[in-house]
Amino acid sequence: MTALVVVSGGIRESSSTRLLADQIEAAVRVELARANSPAATSVIELRPLGRAVMDAMLSGLVSTDLAAAFQLLAEADGLIAVTPAFNASFSGLFKSFFDVLPEEALSGMPVLIAATGGTERHSLVLEHALRPMFSYLHAVVSPTGVYAATTDFGSQAGLTDRISKAASDFSRLLQACGPRKRRDVFAEEVGEMTRLLASTEQGNAYGPSDPAG
């Protein structure tokens, strides 16, 4: 079973961003089923988390709902991330969510990137904003993203084909990567300190310090 998470940064109800996210998710699920690897999907809508995201940024305090969203991502094998294009980039809320996400949460995560916008002239937002950010976060970004302009929702043929192509690529990436190794940053940090303390004592030519005090 592949654990998929959809992050949807749509602001309105109903949002075209969520609509695109759902279509991509359905296409990915079909591809995975075809490959005998059924998927279970959880959706993280960012709008209801908006205040919590900002509180976490300002005060470091993570609300219960936001912590639950972080946990879903920590346990995911793949991420479908969809944002509206605002001012030639992702929305501030979308970026802020990933800014407060714990470090290394996306490390090694296969990600399908997608965006919506008023006009197709903004489609490179995928390549200039989303892809670099997820690369920086050590995610494995699928080569094919999906951009949907408002007019695309009136001429489904082209969009559906692009979604199928992106879903097919993402499905192959998910299968190649397999179940994601969960990282335990807490344990990693402890281990790092244990090694550092051991090497400091070994490497001290002028006599070890006395751990018993």
Added chain:
Amino acid sequence: MSGMQFGVFTVGDVTTDPTTGRTPSEAERIKATVRIALKAEEIGLDVFATGEHHNPPFVPSSPTTLLGYIAARTERLILSTSTTLITTNDPVKIAEDFSVLQHLSDGRVDLMLGRGNTGPVYPWFGQDIRAAVPLTVEHYTLLRRLWREEVVDWEGEYRTPLHGFTLAPRPLNGIAPFVWHGSIRTPEIAELAAHFGDGFFANHIFWPPSHTRRLVQLYRQRFEHYGHGSADQAIVGLGGQVFMRRNSQDAVREFRPYFDHAPVYGNGPPLEEFTAQTPLTVGSPQEVIDRTLSFREYAGDYQRQLFLIDHAGLPVKTVLEQLDLLGEEVVPVLRKEFQIGRPDHVPDPPTHESLVAGQQR
């Protein structure tokens, strides 16, 4: 003194009082800090700890100067820090400063080490924040040797080598001040404290209890692993943050503008959410008692409880009233209640006297 220690810790911020628009001068803030410390002794608290910062709007850049002055005007109070920066201070200077303070105060001193999280302080003091962890380990292992070995020969990565160096003055009675390691977030610090059998202080005040539980549990397990005693004998301290009035609603009404404009969490989550999710308690003395006693449920029987009461622009008069309530109504009850059911093998907090006695045994 037996049983738990109670005290206050200060960040040392100069913050405008949001209810009056008045900002104290640096001189007023420093003098107010002294009044708070003297009052802490007067009302029967055990510990006063000061932060260390090297940038405005904070005033305590020279903690042992402040603590030395307070030492001269107190008899009983233990003087401590929250925290002393082990990364950007020279360990030789830390050893010297605290040795002198130990002699002046007749041993009424311990210290809490921390890394510091203000980025530019590292380069200002010639260090690199990216090396904060190995820097902490190197500086601290050197600090231990300076206090414990007569003549130190040492070479490391981050400091000029020492050959034939003897710390002067030697620690009082040959006993180093007790060291706590303070942590807001990082498990590495719990591991460091456990390794050396030092105290572990969880800042506690910005995080939900689940986080503090995990850090303290890790420290206790590793303390046992390194052979310093059983997990429940590890030396644990916790932060806390309170604002009290006799009547709970009065406390909330009076504290809210300070909370809403506080530099750390102001303009963030509402007061109600913050008090629900963190140890911050705004209410009656009884509410503070109940909340504080609940810390034991996830931290185990512990040794030191410090409260933050003097930040966010609260006027000194209000802070002194908080201390009155702590001294008269809260701490006496906490002392009694925390003793109930506390196993005999759980140690008292280490003091200079207990460490000297331990050495003679």
